[in-house]
Amino acid sequence: MGKIHFLNAESVTKNYSNDKASGVNNISISITPGKITAIVGESGTGKSTLLKLLYGLLSPDEGEVFFKGGLIMGPIEKLIPGHDHMKMVTQHTDDLNLFATVRENVSALLPNTNLEYKKNETERMLRQLNVLALQDKRVADLSGGEKQRVAIARALITKPVVLFLDEPFNQVDASFREGLQQNIRDIVKQSGLTVIMVSHDPAEVLSMADELVVLKKGSIVEQGTPENMYKEPAMLYTAQLLSRCTILTRAEAKVCGIDTKKAAVAINPEYIELIASGLNNDWRIKQVLFKGFFEELLVEKNDVLLRVLNMDRGRYNEGANVGLRIKKYLEYENE
Ligand SMILES: Nc1ncnc2c1ncn2[C@@H]1O[C@H](COP(=O)(O)OP(=O)(O)OP(=O)(O)O)[C@@H](O)[C@H]1O
Numbered sequence: 349m350g351k352i353h354f355l356n357a358e359s360v361t362k363n364y365s366n367d368k369a370s371g372v373n374n375i376s377i378s379i380t381p382g383k384i385t386a387i388v389g390e391s392g393t394g395k396s397t398l399l400k401l402l403y404g405l406l407s408p409d410e411g412e413v414f415f416k417g418g419l420i421m422g423p424i425e426k427l428i429p430g431h432d433h434m435k436m437v438t439q440h441t442d443d444l445n446l447f448a449t450v451r452e453n454v455s456a457l458l459p460n461t462n463l464e465y466k467k468n469e470t471e472r473m474l475r476q477l478n479v480l481a482l483q484d485k486r487v488a489d490l491s492g493g494e495k496q497r498v499a500i501a502r503a504l505i506t507k508p509v510v511l512f513l514d515e516p517f518n519q520v521d522a523s524f525r526e527g528l529q530q531n532i533r534d535i536v537k538q539s540g541l542t543v544i545m546v547s548h549d550p551a552e553v554l555s556m557a558d559e560l561v562v563l564k565k566g567s568i569v570e571q572g573t574p575e576n577m578y579k580e581p582a583m584l585y586t587a588q589l590l591s592r593c594t595i596l597t598r599a600e601a602k603v604c605g606i607d608t609k610k611a612a613v614a615i616n617p618e619y620i621e622l623i624a625s626g627l628n629n630d631w632r633i634k635q636v637l638f639k640g641f642f643e644e645l646l647v648e649k650n651d652v653l654l655r656v657l658n659m660d661r662g663r664y665n666e667g668a669n670v671g672l673r674i675k676k677y678l679e680y681e682n683e
Contacts, residue, residue: 354381354419354612355510360401360411371397372566374411374449379510384543386553386574388589389563395546396514398563402544403436405429415510425501435503436512439519441495444502446488450479454501469505477501477531492519498614513545517552529556550590554578560599562586578627584680587614591680592644594655602678603652610679617644617657622664624673633668647672 358380362371372394378383379402383422387395400406402413406429407422414420423429430436437554445451455470474480477497482490487498496516503511512534517525533556535541547553553560554574562570562577562585570577570586581587584595593614601613622645625628634653635646643658647670656672660663 353378353414355379355402355415357398357402357408357413357415358411360398360408360413362397362401362406363407367449368567370394372401372563375566375568376411376569377546377561377679379542380559381509381542382536382540383558384533384545384556385559386549386557387544387546387563388548388553390589391548392587393563394566395563396541396563396567396592399436399512399514399544399546403429404431405512431510433509434512435506435508435510436506437496437503437516438514438516439496439516441499444487447486449484449486449613450474450490451483453498454505457502457506469568473501473505474499476535477504478527478550493521493524494529496520497531500528500532504541507539509543510542510544513543513547515548517547517549525552532554532556548598554590560590562579562589564599566655568605576620579632581678584612584682585613587678587680591616593617593653594653596652600652602676603650604654606674606677608679610681611679613677614680617655619674619676620654620656621673621675622647622656623673624663624668628671629669633664633670634665635668636666 354588358376360375361373364370375398387398389395401408404420404422407424412419420431443598446572450572451470454473456465458466458469458665474483477500479494479497479501482494517528521530529552538622546593560572560574561568564585570582577586578590587593593616596613597612598608598611601608606613631647633645637644643661644658645658645664647654
Protein backbone atom coordinates (compact mmCIF):
# COMPACT_ATOMS: atom_id res chain seq x y z
CA MET A 349 0.00 0.00 0.00
CA GLY A 350 1.27 3.47 -0.87
CA LYS A 351 2.04 6.23 1.60
CA ILE A 352 -0.99 8.05 3.00
CA HIS A 353 -0.69 11.75 2.23
CA PHE A 354 -2.27 14.56 4.22
CA LEU A 355 -4.11 16.08 1.27
CA ASN A 356 -3.29 15.05 -2.26
CA ALA A 357 -4.56 15.09 -5.81
CA GLU A 358 -3.76 12.19 -8.12
CA SER A 359 -3.75 12.86 -11.87
CA VAL A 360 -6.67 15.24 -11.59
CA THR A 361 -8.21 16.79 -14.69
CA LYS A 362 -11.11 19.22 -14.81
CA ASN A 363 -12.04 20.90 -18.07
CA TYR A 364 -15.01 23.19 -18.52
CA SER A 365 -17.37 22.38 -21.41
CA ASN A 366 -14.86 19.79 -22.69
CA ASP A 367 -12.44 22.61 -23.52
CA LYS A 368 -8.97 21.15 -22.86
CA ALA A 369 -7.54 24.66 -22.65
CA SER A 370 -9.70 25.46 -19.61
CA GLY A 371 -9.42 24.22 -16.04
CA VAL A 372 -6.53 21.91 -15.08
CA ASN A 373 -4.95 18.87 -16.71
CA ASN A 374 -3.46 15.78 -15.06
CA ILE A 375 -2.34 17.46 -11.85
CA SER A 376 -0.75 15.49 -9.01
CA ILE A 377 0.15 17.34 -5.84
CA SER A 378 0.69 16.52 -2.17
CA ILE A 379 0.10 19.29 0.37
CA THR A 380 2.40 19.54 3.41
CA PRO A 381 0.39 19.80 6.65
CA GLY A 382 0.92 22.77 8.96
CA LYS A 383 2.43 24.88 6.17
CA ILE A 384 1.28 27.61 3.79
CA THR A 385 1.24 26.51 0.16
CA ALA A 386 0.71 29.26 -2.41
CA ILE A 387 -0.48 28.55 -5.93
CA VAL A 388 0.77 31.11 -8.42
CA GLY A 389 0.45 31.55 -12.16
CA GLU A 390 -0.80 33.96 -14.78
CA SER A 391 -4.49 34.75 -15.04
CA GLY A 392 -6.77 31.95 -16.24
CA THR A 393 -4.20 29.25 -15.65
CA GLY A 394 -6.34 27.09 -13.35
CA LYS A 395 -5.42 28.24 -9.83
CA SER A 396 -8.99 28.62 -8.54
CA THR A 397 -10.00 25.39 -10.29
CA LEU A 398 -7.26 23.49 -8.45
CA LEU A 399 -8.30 25.05 -5.13
CA LYS A 400 -11.94 24.04 -5.69
CA LEU A 401 -10.94 20.49 -6.63
CA LEU A 402 -8.88 20.09 -3.45
CA TYR A 403 -11.75 21.45 -1.37
CA GLY A 404 -14.40 19.31 -3.07
CA LEU A 405 -16.32 22.22 -4.60
CA LEU A 406 -15.71 20.72 -8.03
CA SER A 407 -15.69 17.07 -9.07
CA PRO A 408 -12.71 16.09 -11.27
CA ASP A 409 -13.41 14.69 -14.76
CA GLU A 410 -10.54 12.29 -14.16
CA GLY A 411 -8.34 11.49 -11.16
CA GLU A 412 -9.03 11.69 -7.45
CA VAL A 413 -8.43 13.91 -4.43
CA PHE A 414 -7.74 12.38 -1.01
CA PHE A 415 -7.72 13.82 2.49
CA LYS A 416 -5.80 11.57 4.92
CA GLY A 417 -6.38 8.70 2.53
CA GLY A 418 -10.15 9.20 2.26
CA LEU A 419 -11.66 10.19 -1.08
CA ILE A 420 -12.87 13.82 -1.23
CA MET A 421 -16.30 13.84 -2.75
CA GLY A 422 -17.30 16.65 -5.09
CA PRO A 423 -20.78 17.97 -5.90
CA ILE A 424 -21.49 14.99 -8.16
CA GLU A 425 -21.31 12.59 -5.20
CA LYS A 426 -22.29 14.91 -2.36
CA LEU A 427 -25.29 17.19 -1.93
CA ILE A 428 -23.50 19.89 0.07
CA PRO A 429 -20.03 20.30 -1.42
CA GLY A 430 -16.98 21.08 0.71
CA HIS A 431 -15.31 19.12 3.47
CA ASP A 432 -16.14 19.31 7.21
CA HIS A 433 -12.51 19.86 8.20
CA MET A 434 -11.86 22.50 5.57
CA LYS A 435 -12.95 26.10 5.00
CA MET A 436 -12.55 28.47 2.08
CA VAL A 437 -12.42 32.28 2.12
CA THR A 438 -12.53 34.20 -1.14
CA GLN A 439 -12.42 37.91 -1.89
CA HIS A 440 -16.21 37.92 -1.72
CA THR A 441 -17.46 37.84 1.85
CA ASP A 442 -20.86 36.49 0.73
CA ASP A 443 -21.55 34.17 3.63
CA LEU A 444 -21.42 36.97 6.22
CA ASN A 445 -24.74 38.19 7.54
CA LEU A 446 -24.53 41.94 6.91
CA PHE A 447 -27.20 42.81 9.45
CA ALA A 448 -25.80 40.79 12.33
CA THR A 449 -22.90 41.98 14.48
CA VAL A 450 -19.33 40.84 14.05
CA ARG A 451 -19.61 38.70 17.20
CA GLU A 452 -22.87 37.10 16.08
CA ASN A 453 -21.42 36.27 12.67
CA VAL A 454 -18.44 34.49 14.17
CA SER A 455 -20.11 32.77 17.14
CA ALA A 456 -23.06 31.52 15.07
CA LEU A 457 -21.05 28.52 13.91
CA LEU A 458 -20.46 27.21 17.44
CA PRO A 459 -23.11 25.09 19.20
CA ASN A 460 -24.97 26.36 22.27
CA THR A 461 -24.01 23.37 24.39
CA ASN A 462 -21.31 25.29 26.27
CA LEU A 463 -22.05 29.03 26.30
CA GLU A 464 -18.94 29.91 28.30
CA TYR A 465 -16.74 28.14 25.74
CA LYS A 466 -18.66 29.77 22.89
CA LYS A 467 -18.12 33.27 24.34
CA ASN A 468 -14.42 32.73 25.14
CA GLU A 469 -13.63 31.05 21.84
CA THR A 470 -15.38 33.80 19.85
CA GLU A 471 -13.42 36.47 21.73
CA ARG A 472 -10.16 34.61 21.23
CA MET A 473 -10.75 34.35 17.50
CA LEU A 474 -11.80 38.01 17.17
CA ARG A 475 -8.67 39.05 19.08
CA GLN A 476 -6.47 36.88 16.88
CA LEU A 477 -7.86 38.55 13.75
CA ASN A 478 -7.68 42.03 15.36
CA VAL A 479 -11.42 42.68 15.21
CA LEU A 480 -12.36 42.35 18.89
CA ALA A 481 -12.92 46.12 19.14
CA LEU A 482 -15.49 45.82 16.33
CA GLN A 483 -17.46 42.97 17.90
CA ASP A 484 -20.68 44.94 18.43
CA LYS A 485 -20.68 46.60 14.99
CA ARG A 486 -22.93 45.39 12.21
CA VAL A 487 -20.95 43.77 9.40
CA ALA A 488 -22.71 46.12 6.93
CA ASP A 489 -20.91 49.05 8.61
CA LEU A 490 -17.40 47.61 8.24
CA SER A 491 -14.72 48.41 5.64
CA GLY A 492 -13.81 45.80 3.02
CA GLY A 493 -10.64 44.85 4.90
CA GLU A 494 -12.48 44.53 8.20
CA LYS A 495 -15.12 42.31 6.57
CA GLN A 496 -12.31 40.14 5.23
CA ARG A 497 -10.90 39.70 8.73
CA VAL A 498 -14.34 38.75 10.07
CA ALA A 499 -14.79 36.23 7.23
CA ILE A 500 -11.47 34.60 8.19
CA ALA A 501 -12.40 34.58 11.91
CA ARG A 502 -15.73 32.94 10.97
CA ALA A 503 -13.92 30.35 8.85
CA LEU A 504 -11.48 29.51 11.64
CA ILE A 505 -13.87 29.41 14.63
CA THR A 506 -14.77 25.76 14.02
CA LYS A 507 -11.06 24.85 13.95
CA PRO A 508 -10.78 23.55 10.40
CA VAL A 509 -7.65 21.58 9.53
CA VAL A 510 -7.25 23.25 6.14
CA LEU A 511 -8.00 26.85 5.19
CA PHE A 512 -8.25 27.74 1.50
CA LEU A 513 -7.70 31.39 0.63
CA ASP A 514 -8.62 32.48 -2.91
CA GLU A 515 -7.17 35.99 -3.24
CA PRO A 516 -8.77 37.02 0.06
CA PHE A 517 -6.65 40.15 0.47
CA ASN A 518 -7.54 41.71 -2.88
CA GLN A 519 -9.82 44.35 -1.40
CA VAL A 520 -7.44 45.19 1.40
CA ASP A 521 -4.99 48.11 1.32
CA ALA A 522 -1.26 47.50 1.65
CA SER A 523 -0.74 48.18 5.37
CA PHE A 524 -3.87 46.26 6.36
CA ARG A 525 -2.79 43.45 4.10
CA GLU A 526 0.57 42.99 5.79
CA GLY A 527 -1.06 42.86 9.22
CA LEU A 528 -3.52 40.23 8.04
CA GLN A 529 -0.78 38.18 6.41
CA GLN A 530 1.16 38.24 9.69
CA ASN A 531 -1.97 37.20 11.65
CA ILE A 532 -2.42 34.20 9.39
CA ARG A 533 1.23 33.22 9.67
CA ASP A 534 0.95 33.42 13.47
CA ILE A 535 -2.18 31.24 13.47
CA VAL A 536 -0.45 28.65 11.26
CA LYS A 537 2.54 28.60 13.64
CA GLN A 538 0.44 28.37 16.79
CA SER A 539 -2.27 25.97 15.66
CA GLY A 540 -0.68 23.86 12.93
CA LEU A 541 -3.37 24.97 10.48
CA THR A 542 -2.65 24.13 6.83
CA VAL A 543 -3.24 27.00 4.40
CA ILE A 544 -3.54 26.73 0.63
CA MET A 545 -3.75 30.10 -1.03
CA VAL A 546 -3.99 31.70 -4.44
CA SER A 547 -2.50 35.15 -4.90
CA HIS A 548 -1.36 37.42 -7.71
CA ASP A 549 0.93 39.43 -5.47
CA PRO A 550 4.56 38.22 -5.62
CA ALA A 551 5.50 40.07 -2.40
CA GLU A 552 2.61 38.36 -0.63
CA VAL A 553 3.41 34.80 -1.71
CA LEU A 554 7.14 35.22 -1.19
CA SER A 555 6.73 36.44 2.39
CA MET A 556 3.80 34.23 3.39
CA ALA A 557 4.28 30.86 1.77
CA ASP A 558 6.43 27.94 2.84
CA GLU A 559 5.90 26.22 -0.50
CA LEU A 560 5.14 27.64 -3.96
CA VAL A 561 3.36 25.76 -6.73
CA VAL A 562 3.58 27.33 -10.18
CA LEU A 563 0.75 26.65 -12.61
CA LYS A 564 0.89 27.29 -16.34
CA LYS A 565 -1.94 26.49 -18.73
CA GLY A 566 -3.55 24.07 -16.28
CA SER A 567 -0.37 22.16 -15.34
CA ILE A 568 2.14 22.36 -12.51
CA VAL A 569 5.42 23.46 -14.04
CA GLU A 570 7.54 24.16 -10.97
CA GLN A 571 7.42 23.75 -7.21
CA GLY A 572 9.69 24.69 -4.28
CA THR A 573 10.43 27.10 -1.46
CA PRO A 574 9.89 30.82 -2.15
CA GLU A 575 13.60 31.51 -1.68
CA ASN A 576 14.75 28.87 -4.17
CA MET A 577 12.06 29.76 -6.65
CA TYR A 578 12.97 33.44 -6.46
CA LYS A 579 16.74 32.99 -6.65
CA GLU A 580 16.95 30.12 -9.15
CA PRO A 581 13.65 29.74 -11.02
CA ALA A 582 13.96 26.91 -13.53
CA MET A 583 11.59 28.69 -15.91
CA LEU A 584 11.55 32.20 -17.28
CA TYR A 585 7.79 32.16 -16.66
CA THR A 586 8.40 31.73 -12.92
CA ALA A 587 11.08 34.45 -12.88
CA GLN A 588 8.58 36.84 -14.45
CA LEU A 589 5.85 35.91 -11.96
CA LEU A 590 7.97 36.35 -8.86
CA SER A 591 10.43 39.15 -9.56
CA ARG A 592 10.65 42.45 -11.39
CA CYS A 593 13.34 41.08 -13.67
CA THR A 594 14.21 42.51 -17.05
CA ILE A 595 14.09 39.89 -19.82
CA LEU A 596 16.62 40.30 -22.60
CA THR A 597 17.12 38.52 -25.90
CA ARG A 598 20.59 37.20 -26.71
CA ALA A 599 21.33 40.32 -28.77
CA GLU A 600 20.12 42.64 -26.01
CA ALA A 601 22.18 40.73 -23.44
CA LYS A 602 25.25 41.43 -25.57
CA VAL A 603 24.65 45.18 -25.15
CA CYS A 604 24.97 44.52 -21.38
CA GLY A 605 28.25 42.67 -21.87
CA ILE A 606 26.65 39.23 -21.42
CA ASP A 607 27.61 36.54 -23.91
CA THR A 608 25.05 33.78 -23.80
CA LYS A 609 24.27 30.77 -25.94
CA LYS A 610 20.74 30.63 -24.53
CA ALA A 611 17.77 32.44 -26.02
CA ALA A 612 17.02 34.75 -23.11
CA VAL A 613 18.51 36.30 -20.00
CA ALA A 614 16.70 37.53 -16.87
CA ILE A 615 18.22 40.17 -14.61
CA ASN A 616 16.62 41.19 -11.32
CA PRO A 617 16.78 44.91 -10.39
CA GLU A 618 18.86 44.10 -7.29
CA TYR A 619 21.49 42.29 -9.36
CA ILE A 620 22.61 45.50 -11.07
CA GLU A 621 25.09 47.88 -9.46
CA LEU A 622 25.34 51.43 -10.77
CA ILE A 623 28.75 53.06 -10.93
CA ALA A 624 28.39 56.82 -11.02
CA SER A 625 32.04 57.68 -11.59
CA GLY A 626 33.06 54.79 -13.80
CA LEU A 627 35.05 55.25 -16.99
CA ASN A 628 32.39 53.65 -19.16
CA ASN A 629 29.41 55.80 -18.35
CA ASP A 630 27.56 54.61 -21.42
CA TRP A 631 24.15 54.04 -19.82
CA ARG A 632 21.66 56.87 -19.43
CA ILE A 633 19.11 57.21 -16.63
CA LYS A 634 15.84 57.42 -18.49
CA GLN A 635 13.48 57.50 -15.55
CA VAL A 636 13.59 57.60 -11.76
CA LEU A 637 10.54 56.00 -10.16
CA PHE A 638 9.94 56.89 -6.52
CA LYS A 639 8.86 53.74 -4.66
CA GLY A 640 8.91 54.92 -1.06
CA PHE A 641 12.03 53.72 0.76
CA PHE A 642 13.74 52.84 -2.52
CA GLU A 643 13.80 53.95 -6.15
CA GLU A 644 13.50 51.98 -9.34
CA LEU A 645 15.62 53.39 -12.14
CA LEU A 646 15.13 52.69 -15.82
CA VAL A 647 18.51 52.86 -17.50
CA GLU A 648 19.02 52.74 -21.24
CA LYS A 649 21.70 51.97 -23.80
CA ASN A 650 21.16 51.25 -27.53
CA ASP A 651 17.41 50.72 -27.01
CA VAL A 652 18.01 48.21 -24.19
CA LEU A 653 16.15 49.19 -21.03
CA LEU A 654 17.12 47.76 -17.63
CA ARG A 655 15.24 48.07 -14.37
CA VAL A 656 17.61 48.84 -11.49
CA LEU A 657 17.03 48.92 -7.72
CA ASN A 658 18.47 52.01 -6.03
CA MET A 659 18.40 52.26 -2.24
CA ASP A 660 20.35 55.55 -2.27
CA ARG A 661 17.37 57.74 -3.10
CA GLY A 662 18.00 61.08 -4.78
CA ARG A 663 21.52 60.12 -5.88
CA TYR A 664 20.71 59.78 -9.57
CA ASN A 665 18.93 62.26 -11.83
CA GLU A 666 17.06 61.61 -15.04
CA GLY A 667 19.29 62.18 -18.05
CA ALA A 668 22.55 61.46 -16.15
CA ASN A 669 25.09 59.01 -17.56
CA VAL A 670 26.23 56.05 -15.47
CA GLY A 671 28.19 52.84 -15.73
CA LEU A 672 26.85 49.58 -14.45
CA ARG A 673 27.95 46.15 -13.31
CA ILE A 674 25.69 43.12 -13.57
CA LYS A 675 26.34 40.90 -10.56
CA LYS A 676 24.08 38.01 -11.49
CA TYR A 677 21.82 36.91 -14.32
CA LEU A 678 19.89 33.77 -15.24
CA GLU A 679 19.88 32.18 -18.69
CA TYR A 680 16.91 30.46 -20.33
CA GLU A 681 16.24 28.50 -23.49
CA ASN A 682 12.85 30.02 -24.19
CA GLU A 683 11.99 33.73 -24.12
N1 LIG B 1 -17.28 27.84 -14.67
C1 LIG B 1 -16.50 27.92 -15.74
N2 LIG B 1 -16.98 27.70 -16.98
C2 LIG B 1 -16.19 27.75 -18.06
N3 LIG B 1 -14.88 28.03 -18.02
C3 LIG B 1 -14.33 28.27 -16.82
C4 LIG B 1 -15.11 28.23 -15.61
N4 LIG B 1 -14.29 28.50 -14.56
C5 LIG B 1 -13.06 28.71 -15.08
N5 LIG B 1 -13.07 28.56 -16.43
C6 LIG B 1 -11.93 28.68 -17.34
O1 LIG B 1 -10.89 27.81 -16.93
C7 LIG B 1 -9.62 28.46 -16.95
C8 LIG B 1 -9.01 28.47 -15.56
O2 LIG B 1 -9.82 29.28 -14.71
P1 LIG B 1 -9.43 29.55 -13.19
O3 LIG B 1 -10.47 30.47 -12.62
O4 LIG B 1 -9.18 28.27 -12.50
O5 LIG B 1 -8.04 30.32 -13.39
P2 LIG B 1 -7.22 31.24 -12.40
O6 LIG B 1 -5.79 30.88 -12.63
O7 LIG B 1 -7.73 31.11 -11.01
O8 LIG B 1 -7.53 32.68 -13.01
P3 LIG B 1 -7.49 34.15 -12.35
O9 LIG B 1 -6.10 34.33 -11.86
O10 LIG B 1 -7.81 35.03 -13.49
O11 LIG B 1 -8.51 34.15 -11.26
C9 LIG B 1 -9.88 29.85 -17.52
O12 LIG B 1 -9.64 29.80 -18.90
C10 LIG B 1 -11.35 30.09 -17.25
O13 LIG B 1 -11.91 30.94 -18.22
